[in-house]
Amino acid sequence: MAVQAGKDLLLKLDETATGxxxxxxxxxxxxxxxxxGAVDVTHADSPDRWRELLAGAAAKRLSVSGAGVFKDAPSDxxxxxxxxxALIRPxxxxxxxxxxxxxxxxxxxxDYAGDHEGEISWDMGLESAGAITFTAA
Incomplete structure (x- = not known):
């Protein structure tokens, strides 16, 4: 992947879950x-008492955070x-x-914030609530 401008990363919402x-x-x-995470399956007979982990058993998650200004009143x-x-949406x-x-x-x-001489900005955090797919460009 070539160097990318951070401004090009987009966050899109399907508010109605219709695609x-x-x-x-x-x-x-x-x-x-x-x-x-890691699922620890260490037991009394683990070799030299080293920790053992169960492959493929841990829960995966994707956290997304962003800060900026809202595009318009409807998106806000x-x-x-x-x-x-507390809705979960795509x-x-x-x-x-x-x-x-x-x-x-x-x-x-x-979170919303604003300086006296500036615009109102926000910070948001998203947590995955199911399977995440990746489609290569």
Whole structure:
């Protein structure tokens, strides 16, 4: 993958879960974090008492965070509704020239901030709530 501009990463929401995704925000910073746990199966007869892990058994998760300004009033309203109603909806994370991650997410944090001489900005956090697919570009 060639060097990419951070501004090109897109966060899209399918508010109605009908397969229609729209970009919801002007992201100024973004972060994707893939993680998994470990299932410890160490027992009294483990070789030299070294920890043993069970392959393929841990839960996977994708955390997405972003900060910026909302694109427009409808996208701001859609994101607020998802948060206050604790809804899980399909989201897409588009990484140009790399691919698209898609799956159900829950909006787990939503913060607003503003300076006296500046615009209102926000921070949001999404947590995967099911299987995530990857489609290469």
């Amino acid at each position: 229609s995704f729209v970009t919801v925000a002007g992201l100024r910073s973004r972060r994707l974090a893939f993680s998994t 309203a859609a994101v607020r509704r998802l948060f206050f109603e 989201w897409q994370i588009v990484l140009p020239d790399f691919g698209t991650l898609e799956g159900p997410f829950q909006l787990v944090s939503l």
